[in-house]
Amino acid sequence: MMSIPANLYPGLNDIVDVLEQFPLETSRYLTLLHEIDAKCVHSTPGLNDRIDKFAAVEGFEVDKRGLLGQMNALFEELMPSLEEKMHVSSIMLEALQRLTTRLELAYEVAIRNQEIPTSLRLGVDNHPAMHLHHELMDKIDAKSNGGATGAAGARTSQALRSESRREAMVANKRQIAVPSDLVDDPAFSDFETAKRGTSTGSNGPTDKKRKRRANVNTVAFPDDPIGPNSDSKQRTNEYGELLYCYCNQVAYGEMVGCDGANCELEWFHLPCIHLDHIPKGKWYCDDCKKRKN
Template sequence: MAKAVYLEHYLDSIEGLPYELQRNFTLMSELDNRTEEQKAEIDKLAEDYVANVKNLASEQRVQHLQKIENAYTKCKEYSDDKVQLAMQIYELVDKHIRRLDADLARFENDLKDKLDSSSQESSDEKRLKKDKSVRDKKVSRTQKDSDPDSPGRKKVKNRIFPPSVLSPNNTDLAMHPSDVLDMPVDPNEPTYCLCSQVSYGEMIGCDNLDCPIEWFHFACVGLATKPKGKW
C-alpha cells in the first residue's frame, strides 16, 4: 500500500478528533465553573452557620448543615465528571496514537518488502547478465577457434614439422606429443590438451562450452584420423 494511501486513511480517521476534544474540554470548563459556584455557596453557608449558630434551633442547625453537605456532594459529582471526561480524552488520543503506530509499522514492513524484492531482482538480473556474458564469451571463443581463418586454427593447421616427425615411415612417432617437445615454440603461445602443450599437428575441439581445455591433440585422445561426419 502506498504511503499516500496510509496518510489518507489516517487523516480520515482523525478528521473528527478536534471536534470531540473541543466538546470534552468545553464540558470540563463548564464543570469547573459550576464547581467554583458551588464552593462559593459552601463558603456562604458556612459563614451564615457560624454567625447564627447560637440563635438557631436544633432543627434549623440540622437543615443548615444538610445544605452544606449537599453542596459538597455536588462539588464531588462535578469533580468525578471531570475525571471521566479527562479519561475519555486520554483514551481517544491514545487510540489514534496506537492507530498511527500500527500504520507506520505496516508501512515500514511494506517498504522493506519492496526494497528486498527490488534488491533480489537486481541481484538476479546482474547474475543473469554475468552468466550471459560468460556464455557469449565462450561461444565467441569457440566460433573463433572453429574458423579456419582464425589465428588459433592457423597455428594448428599450418604448423610445419620436421620431415622426421610427419614422414609415412614414422607414423608411430606422429601419434605422441612427447616427440615434438624439442621443437622451437613461442613462449607466449597458449597451451591446450591434456598434455598442456602448444597446438601442433591435427587437433579436435570439444563441443562442451564449459570445457576449460577446448582443444586436444589427436594422439592424446587416441585418434589417428579425423572422425567421420561433418568436419
C-alpha cells in the first residue's frame, strides 16, 4: 500500500488553521467584552444623565455639588468594569498578534516550498512590468548561483521564457495605430514637432546607419522615415508618445538602436534584449537577423 505524506502542504495547512482560529479568538474576547458591558447597563445611562444635568445647571449651586457627588459614586462603580475591559482588550490584541505572526510564517513556508503556483499567486505574467521584473529576478538568480555552468543554464532558461513572452507581446501589440482624433489634433502635431526638434537640435542630424546607442536622456530618435511604410508603422500610446522595443513601451533608461535598414521596432531597452551594457559595433534585432538570413 502506497504511503501518503502526513503533511503534504505544511504552509497552506497552517494558513487554513490560522484563518479558522481568527474568528474563534475574536468572538471569544468580544463575548467577554459584551458581558462586561452588561454589568454597566444601568450605571452608564445614569452617569450620562447626570453629566447632562450638570452641564445644564448654571452657576455653582448646591444642586450642582450634589450632582458631582453622584457622578463620583457612579465612576467608582464603573471603574472595575472599565479596568476589566482594558485587560481583556490587551489580551485580545496579543492573541491576534500571535495569530498574525503565525500566518506570516506559514505564508513564507508556503512560498519557500512552492505550494502556491506562481500563476495563481502573481497572476498573468505577460504584462510589460512583470516582464521586466522577471528579467531582473533571473539576472539576480544567475549572479547568486555562481559558476559558469549555473550562469549559462540560467541565461538559457531566461532566454526561452523571454522569447515566448516577447513573441506573444509582439503579436498582440505590434500593430497599434495612432487614433485619428490625435492625428488631427493641432496640439498633438505641435507636440511631435517640438519633440523631434529638440532631439535633432541636441544631437545633430539623424542617420539610420550611425551608431544608434545612447541613454534615453541624450538619445536622438530617428527624424526621417525609415522605410516606405514607416509613417503607418509608427506606434504611439494614448498620449501620442512613440513606442519602441519588444515590450511596446516608451523610451527609458539605456537603449540600443537596430542597424537594420527597415527595422519596425527601431529602439530596444537593454533588459529586454538580455544585455548589461551597450554593444560595440553594429547590432541587429531578432527580426532583422531573420530577414538578413
